Amino acid sequence: MVRIEKTDKVTAGGVELRNHMILAAGILGTTGASLNRILNLGAGGVITKSIGPEPKTGHHGPTVCVLDGAVMNAMGLPNPSSNFVSELDAIEDIGSKPVIASIFGGNPEDFSKVASWFAGRVRGFELNVSCPHAEGYGAQIGCNPDLVYDCTKAAVKAAGGLPVWVKLTPNVTDITASAKSAERAGASAVVAINTVKAMRISTELRRPMLGNGTGGLSGPAVFPIAVRCVWDLYEAVKIPIIGCGGVMTADNVVEMMMAGASAVEIGSGVLGLSGVNIFKDIAAELYADAGEGKDTVKAEDIIGCAHEY
Amino acid sequence: MNTERNEKNGRNNGSLKAIPSEIVRITRVIDETPSVKTFEFDKDFEFKAGQFCMVWVPGVDEIPMGLSAANAITVQKVGEATEALFKLNAGDKIGIKAPLGNGFSIGNGGRVLAIAGGVGAAPLRPLVRSGRCTTFLLGSRTASEILYGDELAQGTDLRIATDDGTKGHHGFVTDLMKEVDLLSYNSICVCGPEIMMRGVLRLLKEKSEDTNTDLVSRGQFSLVRYMKCGVGICGSCCLDPEGLRVCRDGPVFAGDIVEKSREFGTYSRDASGSRTMPGGH
Ligand SMILES: Cc1cc2nc3c(=O)[nH]c(=O)nc-3n(C[C@H](O)[C@H](O)[C@H](O)COP(=O)(O)OP(=O)(O)OC[C@H]3O[C@@H](n4cnc5c(N)ncnc54)[C@H](O)[C@@H]3O)c2cc1C
Ligand SMILES: Cc1cc2nc3c(=O)[nH]c(=O)nc-3n(C[C@H](O)[C@H](O)[C@H](O)COP(=O)(O)O)c2cc1C
Ligand code: FES
Numbered sequence: 046m047v048r049i050e051k052t053d054k055v056t057a058g059g060v061e062l063r064n065h066m067i068l069a070a071g072i073l074g075t076t077g078a079s080l081n082r083i084l085n086l087g088a089g090g091v092i093t094k095s096i097g098p099e100p101k102t103g104h105h106g107p108t109v110c111v112l113d114g115a116v117m118n119a120m121g122l123p124n125p126s127s128n129f130v131s132e133l134d135a136i137e138d139i140g141s142k143p144v145i146a147s148i149f150g151g152n153p154e155d156f157s158k159v160a161s162w163f164a165g166r167v168r169g170f171e172l173n174v175s176c177p178h179a180e181g182y183g184a185q186i187g188c189n190p191d192l193v194y195d196c197t198k199a200a201v202k203a204a205g206g207l208p209v210w211v212k213l214t215p216n217v218t219d220i221t222a223s224a225k226s227a228e229r230a231g232a233s234a235v236v237a238i239n240t241v242k243a244m245r246i247s248t249e250l251r252r253p254m255l256g257n258g259t260g261g262l263s264g265p266a267v268f269p270i271a272v273r274c275v276w277d278l279y280e281a282v283k284i285p286i287i288g289c290g291g292v293m294t295a296d297n298v299v300e301m302m303m304a305g306a307s308a309v310e311i312g313s314g315v316l317g318l319s320g321v322n323i324f325k326d327i328a329a330e331l332y333a334d335a336g337e338g339k340d341t342v343k344a345e346d347i348i349g350c351a352h353e354y
Numbered sequence: 355m356n357t358e359r360n361e362k363n364g365r366n367n368g369s370l371k372a373i374p375s376e377i378v379r380i381t382r383v384i385d386e387t388p389s390v391k392t393f394e395f396d397k398d399f400e401f402k403a404g405q406f407c408m409v410w411v412p413g414v415d416e417i418p419m420g421l422s423a424a425n426a427i428t429v430q431k432v433g434e435a436t437e438a439l440f441k442l443n444a445g446d447k448i449g450i451k452a453p454l455g456n457g458f459s460i461g462n463g464g465r466v467l468a469i470a471g472g473v474g475a476a477p478l479r480p481l482v483r484s485g486r487c488t489t490f491l492l493g494s495r496t497a498s499e500i501l502y503g504d505e506l507a508q509g510t511d512l513r514i515a516t517d518d519g520t521k522g523h524h525g526f527v528t529d530l531m532k533e534v535d536l537l538s539y540n541s542i543c544v545c546g547p548e549i550m551m552r553g554v555l556r557l558l559k560e561k562s563e564d565t566n567t568d569l570v571s572r573g574q575f576s577l578v579r580y581m582k583c584g585v586g587i588c589g590s591c592c593l594d595p596e597g598l599r600v601c602r603d604g605p606v607f608a609g610d611i612v613e614k615s616r617e618f619g620t621y622s623r624d625a626s627g628s629r630t631m632p633g634g635h
Contacts, residue, residue, distance in 0.1 A: 100628060107416040123590070
């Protein structure tokens with residue numbers, strides 16, 4: 046297996062991380078204590094639950110269906126809005142921790158308002174313009190490159206110099222259109238992907254398995270889709286790309302990097318055999334000292350390397 | 355127990371296993387009390403006392419419920435989803451994801467003390483049914499709210515307290531703890547309203563100090579927090595200050611872990627993740 050040379054410092058999209066594996070938004074990110082735990086368990090960085098301008102209770106259940114090789118969810122962006130800011134107090138020594146706030150809104154004003162609550166408290170922002178099952182938010186913005194531009198611009202301004210990442214939806218004909226808008230508006234990185242539109246029906250109950258009816262798919266089943274999106278983005282934008290979607294193993298991390306990712310995010314992976322130890326377990330397999338084994342390479346030497354095939 | 359260590363199910367090989375919602379048919383509805391019903395269904399789940407399930411009430415919601423038997427849940431009517439459940443009859447279908455969470459760990463031998471308040475008796479009933487419960491202290495508001503009729507009395511040394519004195523001791527279940535020799539039990543399994551569980555923990559602490567014996571960690575408390583996914587991915591049920599997930603690292607936590615939780619008995623979070631008052635059965 047290809048392994049990556051251990052270094053003290055990993056920087057991706059303007060954020061200093063502890064390793065290449067970041068906790069994805071909406072996964073165990075509802076409380077500061079939980080984010081703190083995942084950092085202590087070896088995550089390279091953590092992203093909060095997506096926070097919006099008003100508190101939301103989310104969709105009725107079932108909100109999550111765990112399938113073989115995939116997770117399907119329709120949480121409906123539940124979040125406590127500005128009440129979340131005090132959750133960050135539970136993260137020990139937050140000033141030195143790679144904590145990124147995921148934020149969402151319905152228009153540029155929302156993005157700048159929510160970003161302003163967190164400026165100075167976190168290391169960066171991730172804009173969720175890509176949730177496939179929240180009316181008026183998320184993908185309804187992400188599918189419109191002009192709105193992506195305006196929202197990114199507003200967030201960059203409110204972020205007070207902190208890096209802003211824009212998380213993209215794969216549920217479009219051409220994922221590069223929104224990415225280019227984000228880049229033009231001053232984003233420090235793009236993140237691909239959010240969940241893929243999906244649905245299952247209980248034949249016995251003759252109704253959708255999710256309370257919301259439709260939802261989004263994640264986990265190993267979407268890994269090939271995510272790799273393809275990262276690949277396309279690598280050819281289209283110059284800013285770094287953060288790969289997300291179905292990463293479960295160290296080899297998946299390497300593959301995402303070869304497609305063009307500077308780092309990865311992991312969400313559904315916490316339901317795999319390693320559980321919440323997935324970050325630690327992947328790191329143990331992924332990193333090696335320089336010269337340890339023939340296949341040990343520098344991270345920067347493999348990012349996007351497959352494009353030269 | 356209750357740490358990420360015990361979550362390891364094997365070497366990470368990249369696989370992710372389904373946690374299906376099994377569609378079951380209700381076979382019998384038992385009126386336990388005016389506000390509590392037991393629903394039996396046509397499938398047995400392999401489980402440990404204290405483990406729970408996510409109950410899919412079609413068209414309404416999916417909510418956590420302790421398994422009160424391999425094929426049963428015991429439900430108190432408190433709101434939308436439980437009211438909808440109460441309208442279901444034998445023959446109707448619901449979905450059950452089970453077993454979830456860790457359950458009580460009582461080892462192979464030893465004396466077991468169960469302490470329950472109200473519908474908190476539900477996840478403790480399997481201990482009685484398997485003949486593993488030595489003594490059962492049951493607290494209830496009033497005589498008519500006592501669950502499972504005479505069933506518990508037949509399988510264990512049952513002692514009852516009611517708030518209004520209509521049956522057993524007139525007072526709280528914690529008063530009954532003074533009647534038994536707490537030191538003689540190897541496991542003390544507790545489930546009920548958080549304020550009651552806090553009282554139990556306080557008594558265990560006092561007794562530990564008086565006798566120089568660690569009774570606190572013999573206590574095992576089944577907690578309730580708002581659960582959206584029930585399987586450990588969403589984070590809605592996490593407990594301060596350690597961030598443990600009640601649905602996956604719990605719902606049963608040892609007394610020493612509960613003691614460290616600054617939110618136990620003081621606050622919890624609602625569906626949006628905002629802080630509110632503690633829940634409990
Ligand atoms: C592990 C566990 C085991 C449980 N076992 C039992 C049991 O055996 N018997 C029983 O009667 N009750 C049990 N409960 C409580 C039960 O889940 C709630 O009473 C139920 O979800 C209420 O739903 P509702 O729509 O009727 O009420 P709502 O009107 O939605 O709310 C009423 C109350 O229930 C709480 N609640 C609502 N939804 C949830 C949820 N998804 N997760 C947790 N709390 C919720 C609310 O915070 C509120 O306090 C258990 C809870 C947990 C976490
Ligand atoms: C239960 C659940 C909740 C999620 N919540 C959010 C969210 O709040 N904001 C967001 O940007 N993405 C959210 N996502 C999407 C993930 O961050 C991630 O993009 C997606 O799951 C793909 O990665 P994975 O296969 O590693 O899970 C959620 C995913 C799941 C499964
Ligand atoms: S309910 Fe989702 S993590 Fe516990």
